[in-house]
């Protein structure tokens with residue numbers, strides 16, 4: 001197995017919210033990963049110290065005992081692992097925060113800015129629980145936990161980007177990941193607006209030492225992700241999750257079952273060949289890798305002959321509800 005950039009563990013597909021840009025399509029809202037499956041995964045992971053773990057869902061705090069056990073298991077095998085917990089923050093308590101602090105776990109809350117922007121697309125966010133999210137972010141920061149919010153921007157919201165970014169900065173966070181909404185209908189004008197506003201934020205954040213998170217634009221070494229779904233299928237990148245279940249089911253590379261791990265050898269070797277070609281003689285950022293994965297999945301699904309590079313990428317993206325986000329930040333855009 002080549003190097004693993006992120007090991008995403010989606011421990012449940014249950015969630016109290018219903019965000020319209022959630023990339024976990026086909027959620028059943030009743031699946032939970034078992035401890036036996038999680039341990040199978042940890043046993044077969046390559047011993048790459050650079051792998052970052054992301055514990056996610058659905059809402060992982062709906063399974064707090066499971067989170068604690070999983071964290072302890074990861075730390076037992078790799079005491080220095082970095083672990084990020086993605087959460088909507090609604091069930092966070094001081095006791096949970098102390099556990100996170102003690103195990104050096106960062107938090108990634110989803111919050112799109114001020115209450116109006118957040119409630120518009122994160123369905124289920126009431127005024128009361130919005131206040132709770134903000135309070136919990138401030139409390140976690142006070143306890144010394146690193147908190148890196150993801151601010152998702154919808155095509156109709158690009159004009160509020162600076163205001164929302166300013167609001168999140170005022171909570172005291174030092175890093176904000178600004179993302180265009182996945183699977184949203186971006187057209188050329190709204191994409192341009194996103195880029196213009198993003199450049200503005202990049203300049204602002206440099207001046208104020210509040211930085212946009214550039215981590216997805218840094219070069220990565222040849223490899224892929226392990227994305228563990230609650231029913232035990234393992235994918236090579238999170239973009240495969242966005243596809244309808246029927247398509248997604250074709251691309252699992254591993255299956256963590258009750259009676260052991262099954263490899264999907266043909267699919268895995270096929271994907272590796274494509275990734276090897278992508279990384280050959282060039283530097284690839286995680287963003288490019290993810291975009292390439294989305295294009296690749298569609299290309300394979302349609303059983304068309306793979307073409308060089310990303311030539312048909314835009315056509316393919318249109319077919320999957322405008323998944324195309326090639327306008328996302330690159331070092332060139334951030335200048």
Ligand code: SF4
Nearest residue numbers: 015017018019022058
């Ligand atoms: S909080 Fe996260 S998992 Fe839940 S619906 Fe929103 S994006 Fe999806």
